[in-house]
Amino acid sequence: MICLDSSLMVDFLRNKGNAIARIRSLENENIVTTIINVYELESGIWAMKNANYQVRIENLSKLLSRIGLLQLESESVNKSARIFGELGREGKVIEDMDILIGGICLVNGCNKIITKNVKHFSRIKGLKVETY
Numbered sequence: 001m002i003c004l005d006s007s008l009m010v011d012f013l014r015n016k017g018n019a020i021a022r023i024r025s026l027e028n029e030n031i032v033t034t035i036i037n038v039y040e041l042e043s044g045i046w047a048m049k050n051a052n053y054q055v056r057i058e059n060l061s062k063l064l065s066r067i068g069l070l071q072l073e074s075e076s077v078n079k080s081a082r083i084f085g086e087l088g089r090e091g092k093v094i095e096d097m098d099i100l101i102g103g104i105c106l107v108n109g110c111n112k113i114i115t116k117n118v119k120h121f122s123r124i125k126g127l128k129v130e131t132y
Contacts, residue, residue: 001029001030001031001032001068001108001109001110001111001112002026002029002030002031002032002110002112002113002114003031003032003033003034003037003070003101003105003110003112003113003114004023004031004032004033004037004067004113004114005033005037005101005113005114005115005116005117005121006037006040006041006044006115007115007116007117008022008023008114008115008116008132009033009037009041009060009063010041010044011116011132012063013056013059013060013063018132019132021132022114022132030068031067031068032067032068032069032070032108032110033064033067033068033069033070034069034070034071034072034100034101034104034105035069035070035071035072035104036072036097036100036101036104037101038064038069039097040097041060042057042060045057045060070104070105070108070110071104072100072104073107075107076100076103076104076106076107076108077100077103078103079103079104079106079107080099080100080102080103080104081103082103083099083102083103083124083125084096084099086125087099087123087124092123094120094121094123094124095120098117098120098121098124099124101113101121102121102124102127105127106124106126106127111126111127111128112127112128112129112130113127113128113129113130114130114131114132115129115130115131116131116132118131
């Protein structure tokens with residue numbers, strides 16, 4: 001199972017060649033994203049000025065309909081809290097959204113994420129990080 005991070009999906013929706021090629025290379029894989037990534041993507045759309053919101057939301061929905069969606073549940077909240085604590089003790093704290101994404105992935109047996117945010121996600125133990 002491979003998680004697509006928001007950065008990859010944003011670049012895909014913006015028709016960036018490297019993101020399109022990377023997602024196409026995964027057609028035989030079990031690909032997912034998290035509900036946190038969906039929040040990041042939708043809030044980014046609604047924060048835009050003078051955008052055609054309906055078209056952007058429809059394009060996002062089309063992409064999301066082709067991949068699995070991992071939810072935020074009690075077990076992933078607990079895992080995320082442990083990740084936060086470990087990173088804090090090591091002086092390596094990252095953004096809460098990234099911690100939640102990592103926790104959701106690990107609890108659901110997803111140990112790989114594709115992102116441009118290698119610096120943050122590589123701090124989460126057990127999560128393999130790839131870029132594109």
